[in-house]
Amino acid sequence: MKKHAAILMAAVTLAAACLGGCSGNGTTHTGQGGVQHVRLMVWAPSEDQSIDSGQWLQKSCDAFAAQHPEYDIEFIYGVADEATAASQVAQDPEASADVFMYANDNITTLTNAKAAAKFGGIYREQIESTSSETIVNSLTLDGFLYGVPFTTNTWYMFYDKSVFSEEDVKSLDAMLEKGVVSFPFTNSWYLPAFYVANGCTLFGDGTDEAAGVDFAGDKATAVTDYLIDLLDNPNFVVDSDGSGMAGLRDGSIKAIFTGSWDAASIHEILGDNMGVAAPPAFTLNGEEKQMMAYAGSKAIGVNATSDYMLPAIQLAIYLGSAEAQQLHYELRNVVPCNTELLARPEVASDMLVAAQNDTFDRTSILQPFVAAMSNCWSPVENMGKGIRNKTVTHENAGEQTQAMNDAMNSDGIS
């Protein structure tokens, strides 16, 4: 079956290269009048399909079908959110959706299972022409492109405008003087922002697994020392298990770090006072350092074992197009990433879109998705917990930072 899939793949890449005209992959059935019957299974999060949030998926798929009279498409919808879709597809590609949505940190799960189709030819050009280079890189592995990006995925800062001015939110130190700031200190998706700010690196530029993690030496120890002091600041509160959100709700906390998924709840709490901004800079030994968030993307992927490869690829392209992204934004506030769409004034003026894109472009690094990245989560989390529990102190900061670095560079077996 794998061989079969490979042939299919080759056929599609070829079809893509010769401007997509032919449908000669042998497994599709052509009905009467040259209309091809196509059965496409599409997986998306339940909000994309629910009536309350506008049925983005159904509307977009219907629009796609209307644009392609050459296909007689039967859509089958399934529920799989971006975080878990990749593992669902990898579990059994043949019984999975032809088109699905996934978060880019799962890309190796898909490629290891040989479950993701590569986008080539005109399709790749089309994606590259409407997306920023960074976001295309976030979906590229060994030179192959594995999906159509439709949004960026990162975290940034939500704050109370009545407490902090737009000038304040550029600096964590200025903020801490004015109000209480809560940060997910024990969450390893957030904490590395401080280390990366001071020149620590993960896998070279994020793709070089052999380069390993560099969270060691004086630069990292300086950050650990800074974090120990930061925790002693009475205006700094650790956010864990939703305590930041609860604090925002009861007014004891004025700024938290999270992403677009909490935007609606925060808007409900702060109303017009809600401000959104990229992570601030902080002062380390007299120098200004910019916090750098982990960033990724969410993309529409195509199953490499799909029986209807060409329509599947075309549907994926459509679901990631400016038109579909705009509908997604209107119905569900999904921040678009299409460069044409972002240039439009009504989109560009949206605070959330601006902050998310500013974070993505300026104050983030691509979250590495090399396999060894899986060793990097627990050591950082343990460092955060160690600092919170006061087991990491100024006396042993160097030693503990080195231990974290060693653990990040080891899979714990060898």
Add this chain to the structure above:
Amino acid sequence: MKETRQVSAKRKRFVTNTIVHIVLAILAVIWVFPILWVILTSFRAEKGSYVSTFLPKSYTIANYTRLFTDTTILNFPKMFGNTLFIAVCSCILSTFYVLAVSYCLSRIKFKMRKPYMNMAMVLGLFPGFMSMVAVYFILKALGLSEGGLIRLALILCYSGGAGLGFQIAKGFFDTIPRAIDEAALIDGCTRWQIFYKITLPLSKPVIIYTVLTSFIGPWVDFIFAKVICRANADYYTVAIGLWRMLEKEYIDSWYTCFAAGAVLISIPIAILFMFLQRFYVDGMSGAVKG
């Protein structure tokens, strides 16, 4: 002299009892604490997953109504229905399997009896999850991994291995004297008639026990349901639904509903237990009297 000794013995008993009761009360509080907390959270009006006070500041039943009215994203009533259906069917099937296997092993002597019991013992030592991937692919090969047949697939999963868990029921059947069976045989009963006319009525406690365990298994199972349901949201069970409520996109607005859901799923088990407990206690006084 005699009196004072009596008084001091009384006092000593009183002191001991007091200490014992205090310790028991503390233990009871610790034990009930999490349950109480879940119930309180299910009635909490403040949103969010984290609160700074133990007792909610205001109470509401909106969390319960939301579970049954806000069904477009997480369809709780449907999941509840799916789970109930699957659990009831699996319960009936597994109970029958367990009792039938136990009866055979207890009453009929056949060549493979000992080897079968040994094999079941050894197989029982392995966790069921080990076979999960194989089970999934077998179900897929049979065409049971899509659409409405998912329910059947889950019922088969939960009840299929029941025959291996015969030990307790067999142990119970062994305590029913053979003489009763022999008397029935002389009166002209078949094996099957002995089973349902003589043995079963005498075995209420163990039937109750089997029913309870085979209902709770599928009712609370998460992992098989997750592997088999995959993206078919229409066939999700309650366990998957509750798990999804805690994902980062939902946790802030669904957390209190999650607690409400947790309270609701404990109700069928509680009812089943309260209703069947009577027989359980009755039966424990002995299988056969006289």
